[in-house]
Amino acid sequence: MKEGKEVELSIASRKIDSASFEQLVRPHLAMAYRTACLIIRDRQLAQDAVQEALVEVYQSLERFDPERGRSFRAWFAKIVTHRALNAVRRFKPVDEYQEWPDESTNPLDSIIEREEQQQIWKAICGMKVKHRTVVILFYYGDFSVAEIAEMLGVFEGTVKSRLHHARKLIGTELRKHDDTPHLSKVGVSTND
């Protein structure tokens, strides 16, 4: 079996086989699926998006050019992201935000902290998909502003401005939560 870098190089020479393809994409599948889950907030659609992306990647390997300085991870994430965005466009956006898990075993991870994290997730879910996508790619995918700009086909300044706007929305949501602890609020959750 070839090593990852060697596989990437073999892509450039278009000599990849099926086994090498799996070796190439397998390390990135978790990131891809979870990114799609966060963007779409629907497991089945996320699975479909990644499956479609795998076919597209396989069919389009000739377009991946490591010489352009782009990593396979970023290229794969770009295709998955666009498949996920297509799914969001095709289906009605979920107005609800996802059920908040509590798998923490750390006693220092207090309820207050988790409440705050829940508000952050609520704010992210409440954003327009263009802002949410940038937040997910930046904070979860650990992609750079330049990489995200390239993935989404927007200017770097646009990515920065979306990140700035997203941070503001999160700040507003947290302040709202802090300032009005006794007001009636209706939240929603889903794992549909």
Place this chain on the structure above:
Amino acid sequence: MTDRDQEISAVLHRLAEREEIPDFVMPTAASAPKPRRGKRHWYRWSSLSIATAGAVLFAAGVGTYVSPDFAAQVRSWTGQTAQGANSHKENPSSNAQSSKETIQALFGMGNVDRGIERAMRGYAQKINASVTDQGITLEVIAILADPTRVFVSYQIKKEDGSLLDPKLIRKTLDKVIALTDDTNQRLTNGHGGGWDEKNMIGYLQFSVEEEQGPVPERMKLLIDVNKMGEVEGNWKLEVPFSVKEAMAATRISQVEKEYTTPQGLQIALRTVTEAPSATVLRLETKWDEAAKKRLAQYSRDMTGKTQNHDYAPFVPYQQYQLEYRILDKDGRDVAAYQQKDKFLEQGVLKEGRVSRDQYGHFIWNTAYVPFEGSGPFTFVLDAVHVAEPAALTIDFHPEKLSAEPKRVEYEGNGITVKSLQKQQGQTSQSTALELEMAFRDISAIEHVWWEITDQSGKSYPINGAAFDSVGEDSQGRKIVRMTLNVEEMEQIPQQLTLSLSAVTKRYADVQWSVDLPLK
């Protein structure tokens, strides 16, 4: 990274990493068609495109319509058994009460959608099944169930009767919250929910899909939670309930009206389901044989015009959208899926679309809040939006644009190339091509269908687009400003050619309305 940045990152990692990775099928040379070779196109994808079909906003109607059939009453304890794992008790209500206060106590009026509000008056089942462990009681207060959805309210209490945050039930992964039939077969893949902090009531909601089989008359709610906040314990409830009366009150009317648009799109309105909490319209759409021949040609024309070779072959078949309204007897919209500057939904609870094949055959199950206003109600088709190939070419000299923007007319639509300017990023350079378009019958242009080449034939990647709808011109055409993000253009060429391979067009030459057999 600031503390806030780290927190955002932690939130997303924590949520994402709970997702188990499903099995994926690795494509093989045998299973995946080979990529087309030949002319290389540089179109790219972006989320930024003009109102794509399916990009919708939800605008709920207001008001209440109560059918006489849905008589105002709240059922008392239904006599069904609830089984708790520990100190489980049943607390049947003495008498049925139909007061608004009682309903509010069960579900928290004003915090649920209008369909639930309407249905709860006749079909709320007061449950009061509870289980206590570690001094914490989980109580299922009421269930509202009909063939379209099941809605549950619950509370969490301490020993002194004070109420705890209903979200505690949701704060553990290791739990079961499920809806099953009598044989414990799960009826839904998941659930939604919510909470009302003022009344400290939590909600669970399950969508029942017709595609998952016939809806049983009896269902069970299963809750099995082993942690409430920091407190470990065992809270297990199994609550059987009946959907029989709501099913009896649910009317499925066969409509079976069909229409074929001049474009060859066959639309059949199959059934209308009137359930207590929602009205569901089931439509089936597919292309007729003549249209398929035309679309096959479109497919050939459009395939290969984007970087995504898988994209084009089925786009002409699949990329269409209906624009319609549902009117009451006075001609007022009670529900709609319309295009203004973007597609807007009115009164839609949920849109489900099931694909029957790759050639644009879909089943649409759209659930609406029960229509307000007075019937008879009428479904009116206003337009269809379909993707079609285009053949537009614009030659221009970038340096002359500031003095004289390049204007062309294309089948009644006006397109102006206004400017081409370099944009400086930290690590990449892009060039912004500003366009202004006056759309007569075009409703959307995906940026992937644009191509820009210089005088030597070099093609530059167009890596996205932004757009803004800014009103209408004197001819009533919709004005849209679009910026295409062009890459790899280190020097501005002397001459450029901008071409467009496909558009989405709106056709309003449809004439179809159907009286809905609603009570």
